[in-house]
Amino acid sequence: MLFKMRLLAPILLLALVFQSCSEYQKVLKNEEVKPKYDLAQKFYEQGDMKRANRLFEQIAPKYVGKPQGERVMFFLADTYFQRKDYNMAGYQFERFVKSYPKSDKVAEASFLGAKSYFMLSPSYSLDQTDTDKALAKLQLFINTYPDSEYFAEANAMAKELTTKKEHKAYEIAKQFNKLGQFDYSFLTPAVAAFDNFISDFPGSIYREDALFYRFESASRFALNSFRRLQEERLRDAVADYNALKKHFPDTKYGEEADKILEKVNSELKGFSQEKEAK
Structure with missing residues (x-):
């Protein structure tokens, strides 16, 4: 009996599926x-x-x-x-x-x-138009329905998208910094990109990294500038170092930043000696 039931089960299932399909096509x-x-x-x-x-x-x-x-x-x-x-x-x-x-x-x-547009948001390395649209929709929902049962999930999604945009902006700035190692003309947009990033994303998880690489870019830019422009740019680099240490006294980039600062201060010392000689 049990054997017959096992044989009949697939047949009955197929019959039900066929009936369902037939009903669907008819309707x-x-x-x-x-x-x-x-x-x-x-x-x-x-x-x-x-x-x-x-x-x-x-x-x-x-x-x-x-x-x-x-x-x-x-x-x-x-x-x-x-x-x-x-x-x-x-x-x-x-x-x-x-x-x-x-x-x-x-x-x-x-x-x-809003979640539909969130699902369309691509990897940070790609164009972020859909991410911007999703963020706008999520923010509208958050502002309109603060007591909704979906509020917490919407906030979490908005935070994820914001982090993605931060990552995109940070990587663009860092790419300028990297290119600046081979072509100094990229150091100006590198400094500008890090300045914009720090201003636009003050609470970013990449803030410490951005502050360090801004200092590194500014220092390299200053050290490779024409002599008549160098002193002011070196002092700007020192200000960037101070900003890094102010916000992150125990920065993970401490040793590397100190070595760069030593080179900057060495060049500045030369300017001081020149002025004293006059």
Whole structure:
């Protein structure tokens, strides 16, 4: 008996799948809206987002302005999200928020729309346009729904994206610094990039690194400048060293920074001796 049941189980499963597919194809081709709505909801509840999405796509225009329209539009957006089609999900959730601003689902839709753009954010090394868009959406959600159950998750995502942007900006500045080892013309944009980074991201995890590499770039720039410009640039480098030590007295770059400072001070001493000789 048990053996027969084991044999019958796959057959019954196949029969159910075939029946489900047959029902789906029949309703899909049917012009009636109600059967599509009922089956779409059934698939949605079962987690079959692919077929639910197809049916909701078909009926969504039919429910515009009707009581069920709110439900249909939310489910349609969510099926895109569950299928990881984040471009369409973001677009559809935005449509939902605009169409039903007083809906009980508007906060959730706003969050899921923002999360859709968060999921589209690429690696820090790539163009960050989608990251900027995601941050704007998340910040809007955070400001609009501070009491939402999704508030903490939205904050965490916003922090992750901000760190990604910090990393991008830091790596760009560091690349200028690296190129400056071979071509001194890159040291000016290196110093400027580190200045912008330090100003734009005061609480960054890369702040100590940025302060050190700004000092290193400024020092190298000063040491390789024309004599008539050198003294002022050397003093600027010393100021950068002092900024590093002020914010990070026990900096991990202490030994390296002190060696660079020694060279800078040695050159400055030469200027002092020249003035005394006059």
